[in-house]
Amino acid sequence: MISPSQLDVDRDKGDFHYDTDYSFDAGIGLSEDVVRYISEVKKEEPWMLDFRLKALSTFEKKPMPTHWATDDLKNINFDVIRYYLAKGQQPSRTWDEVPDDIKNTFERLGIPEQERKFLAGVEAQFDSEAAYSNMKEDLAKEGVIFVGSTEGLKEHPEIFRKWFGKVIPTSDNKFSALNSAVFSGGSFIYIPPGVKLAQPLQAYFRINAENFGQFERTLIIADEGSEVMYMEGCTAPKFETSTLHSAVVELVALKGAKIQYVTVQNWSNNVFNLVTKRAIAEEEAEVRWIDCNIGSRLTMKYPGVILKGRKARGEVVSIALANDGQHQDTGAKMVHAADETTSNVVSKSISIGDGRSSYRGLVQMPGHLKGCKNNTECDALLINNKSQTDTYPAITVQGDANSVQHEASVSKVSAEQIFYMKQRGLSEAEAMSLCVNGFVNDLIREFPMEYSVELKRLIDLEMEGSVG
Amino acid sequence: MNSLKIDNLQASIGDKSILRGLSLEIPKGEVHAIMGPNGSGKSTLAKVLSGHPDYEVSGGTATLDDDSLLGLEPDEISRLGLFLAFQYPMEVPGVSIANFIRAALNARLKEGEKIKAVEYYKDLYAHMDDLGMDRKFTSRSLNDGFSGGEKKRCEILQMSMLSPKYAILDETDSGLDIDALRVVSDGVNRMRNPERGILVITHYQRLLDYIVPDYVHVMSEGKIVRTGGKELALELEDRGYDWIKQEAVAS
Ligand SMILES: Nc1ncnc2c1ncn2[C@@H]1O[C@H](COP(=O)(O)OP(=O)(O)O)[C@@H](O)[C@H]1O
Numbered sequence: 001m002i003s004p005s006q007l008d009v010d011r012d013k014g015d016f017h018y019d020t021d022y023s024f025d026a027g028i029g030l031s032e033d034v035v036r037y038i039s040e041v042k043k044e045e046p047w048m049l050d051f052r053l054k055a056l057s058t059f060e061k062k063p064m065p066t067h068w069a070t071d072d073l074k075n076i077n078f079d080v081i082r083y084y085l086a087k088g089q090q091p092s093r094t095w096d097e098v099p100d101d102i103k104n105t106f107e108r109l110g111i112p113e114q115e116r117k118f119l120a121g122v123e124a125q126f127d128s129e130a131a132y133s134n135m136k137e138d139l140a141k142e143g144v145i146f147v148g149s150t151e152g153l154k155e156h157p158e159i160f161r162k163w164f165g166k167v168i169p170t171s172d173n174k175f176s177a178l179n180s181a182v183f184s185g186g187s188f189i190y191i192p193p194g195v196k197l198a199q200p201l202q203a204y205f206r207i208n209a210e211n212f213g214q215f216e217r218t219l220i221i222a223d224e225g226s227e228v229m230y231m232e233g234c235t236a237p238k239f240e241t242s243t244l245h246s247a248v249v250e251l252v253a254l255k256g257a258k259i260q261y262v263t264v265q266n267w268s269n270n271v272f273n274l275v276t277k278r279a280i281a282e283e284e285a286e287v288r289w290i291d292c293n294i295g296s297r298l299t300m301k302y303p304g305v306i307l308k309g310r311k312a313r314g315e316v317v318s319i320a321l322a323n324d325g326q327h328q329d330t331g332a333k334m335v336h337a338a339d340e341t342t343s344n345v346v347s348k349s350i351s352i353g354d355g356r357s358s359y360r361g362l363v364q365m366p367g368h369l370k371g372c373k374n375n376t377e378c379d380a381l382l383i384n385n386k387s388q389t390d391t392y393p394a395i396t397v398q399g400d401a402n403s404v405q406h407e408a409s410v411s412k413v414s415a416e417q418i419f420y421m422k423q424r425g426l427s428e429a430e431a432m433s434l435c436v437n438g439f440v441n442d443l444i445r446e447f448p449m450e451y452s453v454e455l456k457r458l459i460d461l462e463m464e465g466s467v468g
Numbered sequence: 469m470n471s472l473k474i475d476n477l478q479a480s481i482g483d484k485s486i487l488r489g490l491s492l493e494i495p496k497g498e499v500h501a502i503m504g505p506n507g508s509g510k511s512t513l514a515k516v517l518s519g520h521p522d523y524e525v526s527g528g529t530a531t532l533d534d535d536s537l538l539g540l541e542p543d544e545i546s547r548l549g550l551f552l553a554f555q556y557p558m559e560v561p562g563v564s565i566a567n568f569i570r571a572a573l574n575a576r577l578k579e580g581e582k583i584k585a586v587e588y589y590k591d592l593y594a595h596m597d598d599l600g601m602d603r604k605f606t607s608r609s610l611n612d613g614f615s616g617g618e619k620k621r622c623e624i625l626q627m628s629m630l631s632p633k634y635a636i637l638d639e640t641d642s643g644l645d646i647d648a649l650r651v652v653s654d655g656v657n658r659m660r661n662p663e664r665g666i667l668v669i670t671h672y673q674r675l676l677d678y679i680v681p682d683y684v685h686v687m688s689e690g691k692i693v694r695t696g697g698k699e700l701a702l703e704l705e706d707r708g709y710d711w712i713k714q715e716a717v718a719s
């Protein structure tokens with residue numbers, strides 16, 4: 001199976017950037033011209049330009065969701081963001097062809113080594129576009145497609161167009177509309193019927209430029225009876241000004257297919273991370289979102305599964321860590337739309353200092369369905385009394401042929417507990433790391449081995465940072 | 469020098485003064501006992517020496533061998549070699565005893581050194597056997613849901629694994645039945661040696677039948693008001709604390 005390695009999304013290690021000459025630059029601010037520019041450099045067909053322009057107008061019409069979400073959203077200044085920056089339009093297929101500055105970035109982050117070690121394929125996105133994309137040859141022979149969204153659209157329009165925007169409509173929320181207008185990069189993956197990938201595919205998202213918005217768009221289609229694990233890691237350097245990451249990720253698991261989508265993000269503290277992720281699971285299909293949110297200024301992310309076919313299963317396993325000055329607003333959406341569908345949500349959040357974690361969960365089970373089950377468990381750990389946590393579970397269950405279980409807990413690591421542990425010789429950071437690792441240990445086991453090693457290391461680093 | 473030395477120590481919490489010029493010296497190789505009524509400041513002394521952040525030290529000195537303890541972080545003090553067995557050990561959910569003790573031992577190693585798992589567990593099991601602790605305890609969360617007696621055994625286990633230069637045991641006897649008291653006392657007695665100084669804080673002389681001290685000090689209102697041999701404990705048992713207090717006021 002998969003051999004241990006590291007993903008390396010250490011924020012300090014990622015805190016560097018190279019001056020890069022971009023050949024493609026849509027300038028500063030958002031307008032119809034920007035959208036046209038992006039579509040043009042990508043040589044898109046008219047339907048796509050049309051799609052983008054409609055999305056732009058939807059974005060402009062939609063208010064910020066501050067009636068339920070944090071007011072901090074108002075601090076995003078869409079006029080100063082750069083929406084498209086790319087060095088080239090074609091990702092390199094061999095590492096040697098990657099431009100030096102970009103290559104240096106990913107080498108510092110350890111990307112090529114990991115590919116050699118345990119991955120079936122890698123895509124490395126630098127600002128707006130994939131700079132490198134490669135997949136093992138035998139998989140290509142089996143018909144597996146793993147390319148950037150631009151290439152996916154160009155080379156495989158029949159599959160792409162069939163599913164694009166179908167799981168998450170443009171108008172789902174203000175940020176899905178924004179993404180739909182200006183998206184670039186992200187992965188397009190198709191797994192043919194019955195093909196089971198033994199090794200994961202990985203994407204690495206890297207923001208390099210200041211005042212930049214990264215709007216990748218990922219679409220994964222697992223055809224009947226196929227299996228795939230996709231992993232993504234994200235970093236950005238620390239800039240003075242804020243940066244926006246607003247992705248849309250759509251997954252389609254056809255009959256009996258299995259998709260696992262693993263995210264370890266470790267954004268620097270100036271990133272607004274506003275991501276829409278949703279899956280459709282057909283009959284007996286299984287989708288698992290395994291999500292770890294570390295860093296960022298504000299993360300809003302509620303991965304969802306629409307359980308569309310009988311006996312479909314959906315799961316969200318998430319860890320969120322909100323340190324000083326950070327707000328992790330995360331959760332899950334489970335929409336039961338067929339009989340005997342089951343969903344499971346396990347969420348653990350850690351709030352440190354004045355960090356804040358919110359959990360928002362939505363479970364829908366209409367009354368005409370039978371034999372559906374949801375289990376939701378959300379636990380919060382507060383380290384020192386300034387931190388906050390809140391949960392907003394929304395559960396709509398009609399009818400009594402279904403079952404829903406919801407458990408929530410809040411625990412605290414007090415100053416006295418820390419003192420006790422320090423009395424045994426542990427530094428404050430070590431004491432906090434032990435508590436946090438103990439708290440999330442059972443979830444960390446859900447991550448692939450190479451990610452769990454990385455996660456533990458990230459948590460240690462985060463604790464060291466938090467005690468200064 | 470080779471002692472835990474406290475001189476004219478004054479400490480307060482908020483505007484409440486608790487330690488009022490306390491002096492005491494515990495040389496290596498000796499066991500001292502502090503007795504005193506509730507509220508006289510015994511636990512405060514233990515916590516101040518351990519660097520608890522809530523207390524403010526307004527005067528005096530405290531040194532471990534030749535290192536001053538005042539102003540150091542609790543973990544630095546611990547690594548210098550002072551262990552405190554707490555009167556009320558904290559529960560730490562999610563952190564197993566085995567991981568915790570291992571982390572504490574690791575914290576004492578030099579950069580690049582590592583504890584070998586096999587040897588560590590062998591050592592841990594041997595100490596647990598001595599204390600009559602079931603091996604299942606290694607994977608249990610630290611003190612989480614433990615009975616009073618289990619918590620105290622767990623303190624002694626940590627102490628014996630960390631092998632400190634000086635140990636303060638704060639009311640380790642409270643809440644123990646006679647069998648547990650014997651096990652815990654045996655654990656402490658095994659640690660008596662010429663290289664270690666031990667301070668036993670207790671409210672009752674009973675413990676001192678098991679851990680026989682070289683000296684007994686009586687504390688009242690933040691000071692040591694009397695020092696004697698083991699027989700002083702028996703005298704206190706007979707006459708209560710009031711006469712000491714009165715004597716202290718009179719002098
Ligand atoms: N955290 C605290 N806040 C306020 N008063 C305290 C605190 N800790 C101890 N005290 C007070 O200090 C005095 C000494 O307490 P303590 O050291 O626990 O005594 P002992 O251990 O001898 O019973 C008591 O009057 C107690 O109420």
Ligand SMILES: [Mg+2]
Binds near residue numbers: 511638
């Ligand atoms: Mg006490």
